[in-house]
Amino acid sequence: MAGRPREFDKQQALRKAMRLFWEHGYEGTSMSALVSTLGIASARIYAAFGSKQQLFEEAVALYESAEGGFADRALALPDIHQALALMLEAAISTYTRVDEPRGCLVVSAASGVAPDNLGVQQWLAGHRRQRTESIISRLREARDQGQLPAETQVEALGHFYATFLHGISVQARDGVPGEDLRGASRQALALLPNRQP
Structure with a gap:
């Protein structure tokens, strides 16, 4: 009589x-790789x-609550200048770590997919939006509080910082050093208007 299958920590x-999806992307992570890395059969x-x-969607949720949750934590700071500075610095620190895959899981996991996986790509695009x-x-909120001039175009500025944030992921994945990304980040932050007098 066969013994019970070994329990595993979900x-x-x-x-x-x-980590596999982060490193290899959705399509690049095969079921055989998952079986090998997780140490359990595909049926389990x-x-x-x-x-x-x-499994991928649960992995993304885990990523967003841990390594990838830095943006929400930074944006919770009361000062908008500090919030954006911390968001970009945390992105650089996270995306260039030597002990983890480079870049952002949500940005890089499904940049190009086969037609069968368009749903995954669109789901991730929704997360980026x-x-x-x-x-x-x-x-x-910062403009309404007087931290930014009343005429600040927050939609355009928000799209700029989101584009820059996602671009940090691409650059980090390409091996651009953190020091260079920090220099670019300083330039990006210089575009944020000063507080009203």
């Missing part, structure tokens, strides 16, 4: 899967997570 398995992966896409909206909303 959170530990999810963290391992997250499907039983625990439902499908590869559901949410980030843009959170930056715009934070800038609007």
Whole structure:
């Protein structure tokens, strides 16, 4: 009589899967790679997570609550200048770490996909749009509080900082050193209007 299958730690398995998706992308992470890295059979992966896409979505949620959650934490600061500075610095620190894959999981995991996986690509695009909206909303709040001039074009500025934030991911993935990204970040932050007198 066969013994019971070995129990596994679902959170530990999810963290391992997250790292694989972060490093190799959605399509680049095969089921065989997941089986090998997680140390459990594909049938148990499907039983625990439902499908590869559901596993990926849970992995993204884990990423956004941990390594990738820096933007929400930074934008919660009361001063908009400090908030954006911390957001960009945290992005550079996170995306250039030597002990983790470079770049952002949400930006790089499905930049190009086969037609069957367009849903994954669109789902991630929705996450990136949410980030843009959170930056715009934070800038609007700062303008309303008088931290920015009344004429500040918060929508355009928000799109700029979201584009820059996502660009840091691409540059980091390409191996651009953190020092160079910090220099670019200083230039980007110089575009933020000063407080009203």
